[in-house]
Structure formats: C-alpha cells, structure tokens
Amino acid sequence: MNTQNCFHCGNDVVKTDEVFFDEKSFCCLGCKTVYEIFSQNNLTCYYDFEKSPGTTPQDIKGKYDYLKDEKIISKLLDFEEEGTHVVSLYIPHIHCSSCIWILENLQKLQPGISTSQVNFHEKKVRITYNPSKTNLKSIVELLSSIGYEPYISLENFEAKKVAIDRTLIYKIGVAFFSFGNIMLLSFPEYFEVGEFWIDQYKGFFRWLIFALALPPFFYSAWGYYVSAWKSIQSKMLNIDIPIALGIVVMFVRSTVDILFDYGQGFFDSMCGLIFFMLLGKLFQQKTYNFLSFERDYKSYFPIAITKINTDGSESPVQVYDIEKGDRLLIRNQELIPVDGILISPEASIDYSFVTGEAVAITKKSGEKVFAGGKQIGKVMEMEVLHSVSQSYLTQLWSNDVFQKNIDFKYKTITDTISRYFTPALLLLAFISFGIWIFKDTTTAFNVFTAILIVACPCALALTAPFTLGNVLRIMGYKKLYLKNATVIEQLAKVDTLVFDKTGTITTNKKTSITYEGTELNSHELKLLKNALRGSNHPLSRRLYDFLPHQEKVEITSFEEIIGKGIYARVNGHSVKLGSSQFLEHMSENTHKKTKVHIEIDGLYKGSYVFNNQYREGLEVLFDKLSKKYDLVVLSGDNDGERKILEKMLPVATTLVFHQKPEQKLQYIEYLQKQGKNVMMIGDGLNDAGALAQSNIGISISENVNVFSPACDGILDAIQFSKIDYFLRFSKNAMKTIYMSFGLSLLYNVVGLSYAVTGNLLPIVAAIIMPLSTVTIVSFVTLMSNYYARK
Structure with missing residues (x-):
C-alpha cells in the first residue's frame, strides 16, 4: 500500500483515506481543517518552525458539554471577574517551538482571547479571555481541533501535571543491561582465549553481542537521532549531531567487523557510551528539577499581612502562615495574597497585576476576591478560602509586563560558543579521521568517535544557569528574594545606590x-x-x-x-x-x-x-559602600535631619530632600543619563515609579504587604545591614561563572588533544563526559557556597 506523510501531523497517509487540499496531502479531515484554520488566519508560518509539527486532532463532539456548568468552570479558573477570566490548562501534546508559537497566538484564532502564555517545562498554557465574547468550552474545543487537546480532571489535575516521566530511566536500564552483558561476553576475546572459543562459539557469541547491541542503538539512543535530525532540518547545528554521528559510526563499523570477521567490533564501547551519556542527561535533569523545586517553594514573598484575631486584635503574620478560615485586614495599596470572601460591606480592587487593566472593580460583601488584586481606598476585611499559592504570586511578579530590559552577557557567551562549537568539532573530527585513516584504520575510527564524544559542551551550557540558580537559592535563605536569576548579573554591574529615607534607612519599630x-x-x-x-x-x-x-x-x-x-x-x-x-x-x-x-x-x-530612629548598622554599611559606590539619599521630607545625616553618613553621600514621587523618578532618570547603573532601595509605596525606572529596584519589607511588581527584589528589613554583602556576592557569582567557563574549555582542550593523538578510547571519552558535568556543577556549587560564607 503506497503511503506518504500528512502535511500537518506527519503521520502516514493511506491512499484510500487521503484528503487532498490546497495541493497538500492530509491523513484525515481533522488535519485538513486545522490547516484551513491556520491558512484563513494567516498563521501558515506555523509550518516553518518544523516539518509536520502538528498533532492529529481528536473527535470531541459532545465531550466537553460539562464545561457549560458554571460550578465546574469556577473550579477550573485561576481568576474570575466580570470581563476577564484566566485559566491554566495542561496540554500533554506540547513538544516543540511550533507548539509554543501557535498556542501563544490563540487570540488570532478565536475572538475573546486576549493573551495566552505557554509554560513549556510544565506543558501548560495560561489563557486570559473575555467571557462575554467566548467561553471555556469553545476554547477547549478550539485547542482540540488544532491538535492540542487539554487534559482536564478536577480531582487529579495536579497529580497529572507532576506525573513522573520514567522514559529516561528505562533507556538507561536497557543500555546498562546490554553494556554489562556485552562486556561479559567479550572477555574471551579481550584475553585472547584459545581453541575452545575460536573453534566452536566465536561466531555465535559475536552475533549474540550484535543482538544485545540493537536495543540500546535503536531505543536508548533514539532521542539523539531525533534531536540531530530536527537540528539539521532547522539548519541549526546542536551538540546532539556529533553524538548521534559517533554512535552510528561505531555501530556501522562494528557490524562491518563482525560481517567480514575483522573482530568483535566496538559494541561494548557503543553501549557504554550510550549508558554514560544518558546518565549525564539524568544528572542534568535532576539538577534543573532541583533548582526549579527550590525556586517554587523557597522564593516566597517575605511580605506580611495583618490577621484579625478571634479577640478582635490585629497582628502581622507571614503570608505562608495564612490558613483557610483566617480573617485578614487589607489596607490601601496592599496586595491580596489569597483567594477569599469579602466581609466588609464594599471594596474597590485593582486587578492590573493579573489582567493588565488598571480599572478598579467594586466588590460587595459576600463576593469572592482573588489573589493578586490590590486594595484601593478604605480598609477591607476578608475571610481566606485557600492558603497562599507561592507559585501564583511568583507568576504575577514575573509577568512580562513588569520585566526590565537586561543585557544577558553570560547568555551571549554561551550562545556564541555553542554556535561555532559543533561545526568546529565536526571539522576537527573529519580532518583527524582523514589523517589517521592512512596510518591505522582502527585508530582512525577510535579518534573520530572519541573527538565527537569527549568535546560535549553540556558542562559549558550548565555553568551559568546552575551558578545563578544556586546563588538565587542562597540569597533566598538570607532573606533577599530576587525576581529571577538574571537580576544577579545586573546587581554585579551596579555603581550607584539610591536610598529612600522614611521607612528605608529609618525603622518603623523604634520611633x-x-x-x-x-x-x-x-x-x-x-x-x-x-x-x-x-x-x-x-x-x-x-x-x-x-x-x-x-x-x-x-x-x-x-x-x-x-x-x-x-x-x-x-x-x-x-x-x-x-x-x-x-x-x-x-x-x-x-x-x-x-x-x-x-x-x-x-x-x-x-x-x-x-x-526618627535610623536602622542599626546604617553608618557601618554606608562607610563600606562609599568605597565602591556613589551614594544618594532621596527623601520626600523636609531637610530638618540634614545635619544629623551629614554627621552619620560619609562626606561624599548626596542628600536630596523635598522630593515628590515623580521627582524621585526624574532623579533616577537623570543619573542614568549620566551613564550610571542605578540600584534604588525603597519601601515600595512612594517609590514605585523610582523602583521601576532604576536598573535594579529593591523593596524593603517590614511588616507591610505593599507589593510593587516593578521591583526586582524584596529584602527583609532585618537584613538591611547586609546590602554590601549581597552586592559582593553577586560580583563573585559572575566571577564563578567565568572561572567555570574557563574550566570547561580547559577540559575540552585537554580531552581533544588526547583524542586527536589517538590516546583516548571512545569508552573512556564516554565516561569522562558526564564526569566533566559533575565536576563543573560541583565546582560552581562549592565556589558559590564558599563566597556565600566569605
């Protein structure tokens, strides 16, 4: 039966079922419909990202009728207000860049959808839509029709999302089983055992070794072939190309050896190579998962909220101590950290952090209020429905709307090296092979394979994210909570520090x-x-x-x-x-x-x-900072305390008084025009504009729940005297990145010099490769922990 591939999903098209449209072949009406939808909405560039990137759409007639039920919809929604609903859907079919592209352009396919953001790691899409123009059922049906059917289960939704993918473990198990048994069966040839082996069983054992090598070659290493092929298709050479090439070369060479009785080949080395590389991949995966876990659960907001006790008294509590049923007091400009029911007769809430719309919504007693809203006007009381969702607050904080344009120098270094690494490696491998083939065929293949394997830049790619992730975690333990790891690089560049006075260098507690x-x-x-x-x-x-x-x-x-x-x-x-x-x-x-x-x-x-009582350690802190940074104190108060501050602070400190919020912002702008890299430290209320304008904005937290999305970090007030420490630590973090870059490149140079000269066997290269990753990760962990203690 003649078959060809479907233009949309890539599946085989059976001639009897073929649907032909627009000079293209489709396997079913569903794929043809998806292509039509994309074509009518000028989204056919979806197919430019990858050949046949789609998934086969499912027949879903009537399947999602239950999404008409308002009670069910309310349980699924993250946010629900008149004119704006937000829902996060788990989509198992997300697998490539074209998936991300089409899912972040849903607004072009369906009126009513305003934005959609993909979390590729969790395979989730967060959709904001207008319920008066579309509904959840229509959105789910649209996703299903274009091949991205979401998984929806009210009871097991969370469990499904965090389900463990054990495929890599199975692949490692298969590779290890074959590797061990092939080594065992190869002992007679290793030790050149005589007649018994040669006369009767040599051929049998060699073909048994060949059979044992097939599962690792076709199953365990399959991901490398797919990745290499996709890389070639997209004309972007990645590191999986030399790895896949090395495996294929070893397999073909070993098969030829057995066929023509040249020897037993390199199947033991090939299986060992696959095993150790997959082990390295598992280690890298565990590393990233560890960092992700630390970020999700340790980077809570060090903000407090006022809890109303049973006797009517008020006390500040940390947000992560809030429990269902607690009664909270929310003041003007405070963030609502949890979903709850409004107790006060009326409240005005600004949901711009969630929706981007700055129009306040009026809520009545008994109505539901959502986390992420900001109370405007008079005080309100509410009862908690759910405990605080730290990941949800972090998601609001990291909203693209509030991101600053930061130059990622370390990313540029990694990208530049990676761009030229693979072509240079392939060129070196082929030149070395060409030289050795005329001297010794066996050595030529060994050299070729060893070069392709030993120079893996995995350690190079892991350097920056692991260092910054570890530093981010350490800073979190020390109560400086940064928005993301990239802020650390900007911290290292700061040359001017601007402090607000009231509530920043003065304390609220001792007045x-x-x-x-x-x-x-x-x-x-x-x-x-x-x-x-x-x-x-x-x-x-x-x-x-x-x-x-x-x-x-x-x-x-x-x-x-x-x-x-x-x-x-x-x-x-x-x-x-x-x-x-x-x-x-x-x-x-x-x-x-x-x-x-x-x-x-x-x-x-x-x-x-x-x-005013100034914070403990203020004079010592400013004395340390004045040696490396330009210091400015901005205040909205009068200059009544100028003489006190002039006595306390270093002579070079600039004191500016009578500054309204907009004037503070203009002053930061003035410094930046002079070429200064400015860090603003304020209380987040009067300083919101200045925090947003500065290169780095740090908000001081002292029993207040004032949340500024424009700030890049929140510092617990008790750690104020350690600002100098955090700045030094960020500089040392960048130093660690450059040192580990050098270490990784040194490893590659030494490894390649041995491989080119024929002194490095492929199996040894395969063992060294994951060890280099372990070395780099250990190095950056030890160095960042050393600098943290120092």
Missing part, C-alpha cells in the same frame, strides 16, 4: 512620637485611629501603632494622596492628616522635624512629631 497642639479627646482619637487604619505609609503605620486601642467605626470614604496625606470621612466626621501644605496650615515649625498634621471637621488640631 519616639510626641504631640504638639490642642489636646485630642477620646472621640477625636477614635476618629484619627480609624482613619489611619487604612493607610500603609510608614508614618501612618507608626502613628497607628502609637495611638491607644480604639473602638472600630465605619469609614464612609477614604483617599490617600501619595506623598501628601489622607482624607477620610469617619462616622460622619471629616479627618484630614498629612503635610502642612496638604492641610494648608502654613505654620511649619522652625526646627523642620518630621511631622504629621491633624485636622478634624475643618479645624486644625496640631501635629505628631517623629524623632
């Missing part, structure tokens, strides 16, 4: 507060305390903690103007507090101390004076 003005009665204190309850500004939080416990009353309106103050209506009374300019009270004190002025029902009452 003496005094009151100047008309004494406040108990009713006025109650109004003031309740107005402050919704604010997240460092001064507001300090004053709120300073004031005595008061009965909670309803806040009918709340507005916080960043950098100025608060206006609220509490129990029918107006409360205004903030700077003297905001209250239009011009009797600013001559001592220029930090003050919060109070006005109730239009009458000025007085002000609370803050005697």
Whole structure:
C-alpha cells in the first residue's frame, strides 16, 4: 500500500483515506481543517518552525458539554471577574517551538482571547479571555481541533501535571543491561582465549553481542537521532549531531567487523557510551528539577499581612502562615495574597497585576476576591478560602509586563560558543579521521568517535544557569528574594545606590512620637485611629501603632494622596492628616522635624512629631559602600535631619530632600543619563515609579504587604545591614561563572588533544563526559557556597 506523510501531523497517509487540499496531502479531515484554520488566519508560518509539527486532532463532539456548568468552570479558573477570566490548562501534546508559537497566538484564532502564555517545562498554557465574547468550552474545543487537546480532571489535575516521566530511566536500564552483558561476553576475546572459543562459539557469541547491541542503538539512543535530525532540518547545528554521528559510526563499523570477521567490533564501547551519556542527561535533569523545586517553594514573598484575631486584635503574620478560615485586614495599596470572601460591606480592587487593566472593580460583601488584586481606598476585611499559592504570586511578579530590559552577557557567551562549537568539532573530527585513516584504520575510527564524544559542551551550557540558580537559592535563605536569576548579573554591574529615607534607612519599630497642639479627646482619637487604619505609609503605620486601642467605626470614604496625606470621612466626621501644605496650615515649625498634621471637621488640631530612629548598622554599611559606590539619599521630607545625616553618613553621600514621587523618578532618570547603573532601595509605596525606572529596584519589607511588581527584589528589613554583602556576592557569582567557563574549555582542550593523538578510547571519552558535568556543577556549587560564607 503506497503511503506518504500528512502535511500537518506527519503521520502516514493511506491512499484510500487521503484528503487532498490546497495541493497538500492530509491523513484525515481533522488535519485538513486545522490547516484551513491556520491558512484563513494567516498563521501558515506555523509550518516553518518544523516539518509536520502538528498533532492529529481528536473527535470531541459532545465531550466537553460539562464545561457549560458554571460550578465546574469556577473550579477550573485561576481568576474570575466580570470581563476577564484566566485559566491554566495542561496540554500533554506540547513538544516543540511550533507548539509554543501557535498556542501563544490563540487570540488570532478565536475572538475573546486576549493573551495566552505557554509554560513549556510544565506543558501548560495560561489563557486570559473575555467571557462575554467566548467561553471555556469553545476554547477547549478550539485547542482540540488544532491538535492540542487539554487534559482536564478536577480531582487529579495536579497529580497529572507532576506525573513522573520514567522514559529516561528505562533507556538507561536497557543500555546498562546490554553494556554489562556485552562486556561479559567479550572477555574471551579481550584475553585472547584459545581453541575452545575460536573453534566452536566465536561466531555465535559475536552475533549474540550484535543482538544485545540493537536495543540500546535503536531505543536508548533514539532521542539523539531525533534531536540531530530536527537540528539539521532547522539548519541549526546542536551538540546532539556529533553524538548521534559517533554512535552510528561505531555501530556501522562494528557490524562491518563482525560481517567480514575483522573482530568483535566496538559494541561494548557503543553501549557504554550510550549508558554514560544518558546518565549525564539524568544528572542534568535532576539538577534543573532541583533548582526549579527550590525556586517554587523557597522564593516566597517575605511580605506580611495583618490577621484579625478571634479577640478582635490585629497582628502581622507571614503570608505562608495564612490558613483557610483566617480573617485578614487589607489596607490601601496592599496586595491580596489569597483567594477569599469579602466581609466588609464594599471594596474597590485593582486587578492590573493579573489582567493588565488598571480599572478598579467594586466588590460587595459576600463576593469572592482573588489573589493578586490590590486594595484601593478604605480598609477591607476578608475571610481566606485557600492558603497562599507561592507559585501564583511568583507568576504575577514575573509577568512580562513588569520585566526590565537586561543585557544577558553570560547568555551571549554561551550562545556564541555553542554556535561555532559543533561545526568546529565536526571539522576537527573529519580532518583527524582523514589523517589517521592512512596510518591505522582502527585508530582512525577510535579518534573520530572519541573527538565527537569527549568535546560535549553540556558542562559549558550548565555553568551559568546552575551558578545563578544556586546563588538565587542562597540569597533566598538570607532573606533577599530576587525576581529571577538574571537580576544577579545586573546587581554585579551596579555603581550607584539610591536610598529612600522614611521607612528605608529609618525603622518603623523604634520611633519616639510626641504631640504638639490642642489636646485630642477620646472621640477625636477614635476618629484619627480609624482613619489611619487604612493607610500603609510608614508614618501612618507608626502613628497607628502609637495611638491607644480604639473602638472600630465605619469609614464612609477614604483617599490617600501619595506623598501628601489622607482624607477620610469617619462616622460622619471629616479627618484630614498629612503635610502642612496638604492641610494648608502654613505654620511649619522652625526646627523642620518630621511631622504629621491633624485636622478634624475643618479645624486644625496640631501635629505628631517623629524623632526618627535610623536602622542599626546604617553608618557601618554606608562607610563600606562609599568605597565602591556613589551614594544618594532621596527623601520626600523636609531637610530638618540634614545635619544629623551629614554627621552619620560619609562626606561624599548626596542628600536630596523635598522630593515628590515623580521627582524621585526624574532623579533616577537623570543619573542614568549620566551613564550610571542605578540600584534604588525603597519601601515600595512612594517609590514605585523610582523602583521601576532604576536598573535594579529593591523593596524593603517590614511588616507591610505593599507589593510593587516593578521591583526586582524584596529584602527583609532585618537584613538591611547586609546590602554590601549581597552586592559582593553577586560580583563573585559572575566571577564563578567565568572561572567555570574557563574550566570547561580547559577540559575540552585537554580531552581533544588526547583524542586527536589517538590516546583516548571512545569508552573512556564516554565516561569522562558526564564526569566533566559533575565536576563543573560541583565546582560552581562549592565556589558559590564558599563566597556565600566569605
């Protein structure tokens, strides 16, 4: 029966079932329909990524009718608000670059889908869509029709996603079984045993060895052939080409040896080679999985949330300690870290972190609120439905919208070396083979194979990601939580440090507060305390903690103007507090101390004076930093504390006061135009714009849940004095990368020199190859841990 390949999926086309369309052959109507969909939507470049990249679509009529049920849909959705739904679907068929491309262009295939992001490692696609224009059932049916049917199971959804693929283990087992038995059967020829072997059983054992070599050659090594072939098709030479070529050459040469009775061949070396290379691959896989695990579970946000206790008191708790049923207090500008039910009568929530839309949504008591929303306006209370999802928060933090353009120098080095490595290696192998073939045929094949195997750049490729991953993990243990590993390289480049004053170099915990003005009665204190309850500004939080416990009353309106103050209506009374300019009270004190002025029902009452306490170790830290970096302190306050700071801080420190949030951003921009590489350290509230503008933005966390997506890292306030340590550690991490690059290249040079001269057997090369990977990984682990302790 004549067959040819389907243009879409690559399966054999049986002539009796062939569907011919647009001068192309398809195996079924499903594949032809998918091609039509792509063609009508100008997406036929899908087929440019890989020949026959699609999967055969399944017949799914009626299969997903249950996705009309709102209760089922709610369980599957990550996020559900009017106009925006977000769902993550597990798609087992994701396997190549063309899959990623088509799945990230779903909006072109179906109106209503706004974005789709693929997580290739987890084989998941996260789809954001408008429920008024499309629905989950239609999306699932679309995915199925183009060959990417999702796996949906409410009970086993998570279990399915993390199912372990044991294929590599099976391949290693097959290779090891054949390798061991072939070695055993080869002993008589190794030791040149006489008549018994030669006369009766030599031929039988040689063909038995050949039979044992077939499973490793065709099954265990199959991935290398597929990868090499796809690499040749895409005209991008990868390292699997010389490996596959080496295996094929050894197999063909060994078969010829047995056929013409030249010897037993190299089947033992070939099976050993496959076994050790797969062992190296398993090690590399375990390494990446280890890093992934550490990132998912250790890089939680060191932010706290206010928990309302059963007796009505409030206490800060870490987000990962939140449990189902807890009652939380969410202030203005705070991130909602978990899904829950709104208890307060009303709340206004900004879901721009999730949807990209900055329009606030009004929620009523009893309605569901989702993790990732930001509370706007007056304080709200909610009850927790699920414990915190760290991976979900990390996903929001790492949203492409908030990424900065960072130059990945180490990636460029790896890419450049890899681009020229394989062609140069192939050229060297063929030249060496050509020279040796005229001297000694056996040595020529040994040299050719050994060169192809020993120069594997796996260790080279593993250097940067493993080093940075390990450093990221160590920094997380020491309470600096970075957005991703690439931030470390940018940290190493920093030459200018800009610090916010209030809440950054000053601490919220050790501040003496005094009151100047008309004494406040108990009713006025109650109004003031309740107005402050919704604010997240460092001064507001300090004053709120300073004031005595008061009965909670309803806040009918709340507005916080960043950098100025608060206006609220509490129990029918107006409360205004903030700077003297905001209250239009011009009797600013001559001592220029930090003050919060109070006005109730239009009458000025007085002000609370803050005697700032600077963080422990501030002077020592600035003294260390001043030797290597330009230092700047930016403050929105008046310059009343200029003399104190001038005494405390190094002479070269630049002090800038009276800076509004937009002026802080402009100052960072001004430094960058001078060629400075700026790191901004702030509290994440008044500094959001400056953190976003800076090359690296670090937010200080001290019992506040102010989350800025533009920041690149969150530093626990107790580690403030170690900023110098983190900067040195990042520089040492880059030094480790360059040292391990050198070590990997040195290994390749030494290995190749032995291989070219014929002094390295293929089996030895196969053993050395994974050992080099182990060496590099061990080296970067030891060095990064050494620098961490140093």
